[in-house]
Amino acid sequence: MTEKSTVEASRRIDAPVGLIFEILANPERHMDFDGSDMLRGTVFSRPIASVGDTFSMKMNRLGRDYLMINHVVEFEPDRRIFWEPAPGDLGTAGGEPSRVGIPAGYRWGYILTPDGEDATVVTEVFDCGPSSELLREEGGWINGTSSVLESMTASLERLERICTE
Numbered sequence: 001m002t003e004k005s006t007v008e009a010s011r012r013i014d015a016p017v018g019l020i021f022e023i024l025a026n027p028e029r030h031m032d033f034d035g036s037d038m039l040r041g042t043v044f045s046r047p048i049a050s051v052g053d054t055f056s057m058k059m060n061r062l063g064r065d066y067l068m069i070n071h072v073v074e075f076e077p078d079r080r081i082f083w084e085p086a087p088g089d090l091g092t093a094g095g096e097p098s099r100v101g102i103p104a105g106y107r108w109g110y111i112l113t114p115d116g117e118d119a120t121v122v123t124e125v126f127d128c129g130p131s132s133e134l135l136r137e138e139g140g141w142i143n144g145t146s147s148v149l150e151s152m153t154a155s156l157e158r159l160e161r162i163c164t165e
Helices: 017-024 027-033 129-137 147-164
Strands: 006-013 039-043 054-061 064-076 080-087 107-114 120-127
Touching: 006 147, 017 027, 017 107, 017 120, 017 147, 027 039, 027 054, 027 147, 064 107, 120 147
Parallel strands: none
Antiparallel strands: 006 120, 039 054, 054 064, 064 080, 080 107, 107 120
């Protein structure tokens, strides 16, 4: 039996798709709606404009600070934005300098579906890809009961608050 390798959460938000996409495409805003509470800030970042762009995020998980470099792999204005995280420092790369900056094999992203003139269904997606077994071993990352799903739900709730205030 094949294990599910993606987690998705959706929420209808009473805001136009353009406003939501603008927030998602600006790494400086990611901390504002981060439901995982792992983000600590950006390292020189600008709004995402196309596939191939990168942005770096300061992170903290289980008491350890680290850096992730995110490679934008899908970018369709007002519709889709996905990135593949890569270790941004030696510790996150398992002590292997050759792994710094190399995507880790999973991706995060958002799919936006307009729902009328001033509403959007926002779907956050975490795709483990070939890394699914490793992430499964880390405990509770996929298959619907994960802290990832809880974090995604919280992120979408926070995103809604930002867009409707």
